[in-house]
Amino acid sequence: MIARQIDESYRGKRVTITGGLGFIGSTLATRLVGAGAQVTLVDCELPDSGANRFNIAPIKDQVEIIASDIASAALIEPALVRTEYLFNLAGTLSHTDSMRDPAKDLHSNCTAHLSLLDSCRKLNPAIRILYAGTRGQYGRPLRSPVDESHPLHSADANGINKTAGESYHLLYARYYGLHTCSVRLSNAYGPRHQMKHARQGVLNWFVRRVLDGDPILIYGEGTQVRDTHYVDDVVDALLMTLASDASRGEAFNLGAHPLSLASVAKLLVELNGSGAIEYRPYPPDALGVEIGDYVADCSKIKKLVGWSPRVQPKEGFLKTLEYYREHKSQYW
């Protein structure tokens, strides 16, 4: 499906995005504003999160912003009542942070989402809701590629909490008939991602290292495979999935280009025209949550929703390098 057709479904629609100032949320918002949707962003702008006002600078007068945790029902319910499509992207994704403070991660990724779902169920049961799941829910893969029936044996607290958060969404479809769905993202990269620390988003962190003239640090030999997708392909998938009647109560994998970390690093050095790679032993906290190779089986979303990726890694990383060269001061 071409972008124009996807966008057509959202023209004039009332759309809310939680985590709307973050990497994927702000990219989605920019696309939706372009498509003629009425967009509301909810974000509590936690320190160290991906929230960045610069992400939405070009559309800031065309969106409403609610500065709130999604657990603060009183603050967000007025927006939920009028929302037709809710992209529920709020949450955290750091494997190591989640082990340092699992209770905080549980609140962000599970408790808060349950509160949000309850508000939707009570006030606006016709709403459509998409939850951003993660490949981290699977833990160390027992087979490859990983399809949606693979057991959810998370290797960290974040995966457990994201699984619980997703399970609530799917339960509310089965039990209350809400239109909810989940897209389990793999390793997304691209413009608008936070660049201040390495604890979420290893691909974008590689981009920063190369732009800073610092060596890209790789744990182990760099043979570990991640399924990578450029943010525009992710946004396509989210828009198409939530607009599709076939998505009700379903979880979908998303991935596009499985690549070893070493090959990503080499590609970045090549595209940048300079740079170095350094291989190091795993630090203990990273080793504990390392899940081995991950390749997503995406046949379900391709078949039921009609999505397919459009951006090749070379193009995606080139655009990412260009974006941060231009806007470095806003992200460093």
Added chain:
Amino acid sequence: MIARQIDESYRGKRVTITGGLGFIGSTLATRLVGAGAQVTLVDCELPDSGANRFNIAPIKDQVEIIASDIASAALIEPALVRTEYLFNLAGTLSHTDSMRDPAKDLHSNCTAHLSLLDSCRKLNPAIRILYAGTRGQYGRPLRSPVDESHPLHSADANGINKTAGESYHLLYARYYGLHTCSVRLSNAYGPRHQMKHARQGVLNWFVRRVLDGDPILIYGEGTQVRDTHYVDDVVDALLMTLASDASRGEAFNLGAHPLSLASVAKLLVELNGSGAIEYRPYPPDALGVEIGDYVADCSKIKKLVGWSPRVQPKEGFLKTLEYYREHKSQYW
């Protein structure tokens, strides 16, 4: 394995049981006191829960009782520090209650357990911990019998929260090397179960109806199968599993006698010598969480732990009827 051999592993050991005043906890405590263990019970005695001081009346001078929520770290840590075996049975099990107040259920079955686990990890990493899981984690079975690799697609909030609670336990084995394990219970029945309401423990509720001379109410035609186990068999399984080196990081199904609800009702009327059965349409809240037939595949616990059931349904229900005839005033 005979009971005496099982008990031998616990002689002189320091054992803590959360939910220790409840149905299974108090039965386990009684057995452990008989085996010569030093037993501490943690229970916050929530209204409507299974907690009942009468359950432990015969052993009350031989156990320590800590009246606390398991989330109150300061109150329970002194006991955790000295505990060798922790049977972590605290929690709630009502499918319908969990849908009425999922946030409360999330606290009891997940958030509180995470706090407990963190205390154990920090203060006493040599502790062994058993978590009481539930067949409700599987939701509506996709195949029968259900083995441990069956997807966890809970049909209610309780199942989601119990899955998250269990996942934390198993994660702490993989990540921190703790000896944790989970036993996913089916439908347990027997003496010491609460008899005040029907929202948890349908089998014991049937016992109450028959003893009261009221008709046993069955939703639908009574053909729905539940895997039943008498509480003494459950206690055997818990003791054997936690004592076994093979249980570290593992989840085990438990079931013994798959029976239709109608056949349980008929057996109870027969054993009681009088009684009646009434078939009614499902009320909406019960229909939403009804999971169809459930039969547990218990080959894993039989093989790895050596457990097998010893009590036939006829004997188990007869003992249950006798217990409540004698102690009705303490439970009604």
